[in-house]
Amino acid sequence: MEKTKVGIIGLGTVGTGVARLLLDHGDRTARHAGRIPWLEKVVVRDLTKPRHVDIPEGVLTDDIQQVIQNPEITVVAQLIGGIEPARTIMLQLLESGKDIITANKALLAAHGPELFDKARQLGRCIAFEASVAGGIPIITNIGQCLTANQVTSLRGILNGTCNFIITQMQDRGEDYEDVVKEAQRLGYAEADPTLDVNGADTAQKLSILSQLAFGVRVNWEDIPCKGIDELDIADIHYADRLGYRIKLLALAKLVGHEVEMSVGPTLIRKGSPLAEVQDAFNAIRVHGDAVGPVFYHGQGAGQMPTASAVVADIVDTVVGRGQLTFNNLELWSESNRPRSMADAGPSINRYYLRMQVIDKPGVMAEITGILGSNGVSIASIIQHEPKDQDSPATVPLVIMSHDTTQSAIARSVEQFRQSENIESEAVVLKVL
């Protein structure tokens, strides 16, 4: 059987998993590819670092030129994270005639157009299944399996760290800070979890999925984004009493010729599949105009699930499917007739509001009056008696609205800020 020589750049968690699959299961990948995806070179920064995979003699190198300048290596898994030097390496690999597989969503979200244009100019391809939702093959599913559809909406739990933290807060009733410490101890959260918990990672992934599903070319930093770092355990409790769970949800919806997009903690009715996603799992619900709703659930990260996605892309590229798919996806391409992101203001949703209000006559009338004057109709209210220690007596007030616009909610919140009877900034969460 003929070989296709493959290089790996970066032997971190995912790179190690990819090397293992190629080395230990070469029969499997060869059977699916019709050729042997042969691991020729693995580039690392530090040759002396202990590795969790046995790399054959002569394969490991700290000289990236051994990949770039080797014309026999035609497929490269580029598994370095972050923007630089990953971007420069990608461009060099393309220039030297390699097809590339990457898991680097931050790089694609920031430099997708540059990289994809370069690949198209040079007749090369980039595969990126592993960049979103690790073990869920969502890129192939949207890009290839649902081609008969216009995707009309996407809803995703795309960050396993956040979902683990939220699930733990809910199950154990512990505050955000305590759960994050536990998640770090268990390896579910990084030492600096900022990009996970502030929603940036989710927004980057949403920008990639939305480009794929809607052709919307958006700077991920422009997506309205709230993380879970300010999520209060109280809201998880109130949501639970109202029959909902809170998840960090990426949302994209086609409205006319525009796409509404957002990332934020969102209330989802219990029993619906997205609401029941536990621990570090990811899940995505895609709605297509022909197929209806399709729901995917799997491991969003971790060594072997992510390596599974990278190796599927390697097989696709070795077989020749990767090139065909890349050419026809026209991702981040001008010919893709890009849609634009909709203004958030007119977008219609139900909302959950919570604020701490002074417990005296007339306050409820004031609040409901503000909402009513902005056209916000109330679906339900929870108000408790004040606790003894509150002085002056304040009580939490929770309101669920009917469908309304984001701007009507924003105007109401602005007016709440003016009121002397409302002590805290209102918590505002979308409700699905």
Add this chain to the structure above:
Amino acid sequence: MEKTKVGIIGLGTVGTGVARLLLDHGDRTARHAGRIPWLEKVVVRDLTKPRHVDIPEGVLTDDIQQVIQNPEITVVAQLIGGIEPARTIMLQLLESGKDIITANKALLAAHGPELFDKARQLGRCIAFEASVAGGIPIITNIGQCLTANQVTSLRGILNGTCNFIITQMQDRGEDYEDVVKEAQRLGYAEADPTLDVNGADTAQKLSILSQLAFGVRVNWEDIPCKGIDELDIADIHYADRLGYRIKLLALAKLVGHEVEMSVGPTLIRKGSPLAEVQDAFNAIRVHGDAVGPVFYHGQGAGQMPTASAVVADIVDTVVGRGQLTFNNLELWSESNRPRSMADAGPSINRYYLRMQVIDKPGVMAEITGILGSNGVSIASIIQHEPKDQDSPATVPLVIMSHDTTQSAIARSVEQFRQSENIESEAVVLKVL
């Protein structure tokens, strides 16, 4: 943009959906295919029958030779059900140089080897995404997205009619016969629903998925199969009290070099994704040794979901991916080193048993004695007081076992049959 001329054989529910997508959304399919999948001919039996799609002048014909003998038509969606004449038409289409898309699972389950061998000989390809689980792209997911994995198990709800009936029985507390009548009225069940409710349809689909996932070449009629046609509402109630739901489940599991396979009503713990699949939806859980569990949920049948799968296959075939995938899948091929189906006897599961027993001293000791002597360990028991009208007083007895072999359960049931104290044949269901 260049055209690839496409033919459709059969303009039933699915054919009509496919024609609609090609005619109404030609821009969409052309964008994804890089060429126009051009609907050239649609073959029907009766030209005078009213149609729910506007077919352009000159496209509709009752002469299949207009497709077979037209060398410009290179891709054909063969959408006639049943074995003949579908099999002969498929062979003729292959001989005349066409690549074929089909939704006909009964034909593939019965004649897959013949058809696939013929296609390979002639350098043609057969795509069959629509043959299993309509709107869930499970064929591409197993055959292409999970190539880095050995699939270790499959669990599927593959028949929407059965799931609709079971869900209705559970929600409305009505007997099987009443619910079937309602399902027929609503169009969820055929006038003769036999092949759905007796599990044959599910077994055919399981045989296709298992060929794909495990390379096991099995006659679907050899798969141990129980339908829902003898499912008693009482078992749904008892399962509910024990914390389970009953679903008609297709199961396949790799054990050593063999594959355990079965179809039957199965208890699944509430809250697990498969247990919560409602109405006519399908769902599949695939476990891969690298990716872990991946769960898919979507519409299993219906015009547009199934047409979505057929058109995705048309686009794949027009792009050229279909041929690459078909060549490397080696389905039903001798070179696929086929695994064989395991004997059911040694397979290990938990079991649910229900029988009607005479309410007198010593009976429980007799039953538990029989189970014990066969090595079956009991996890829980439900026994009720007799109702007044029972004479001689009999009571239902429900037993949940710990893990045990199928043969141990079969031996126990055989001994129950000999007992004068056990009135009814024991109901035996697997528990996941």
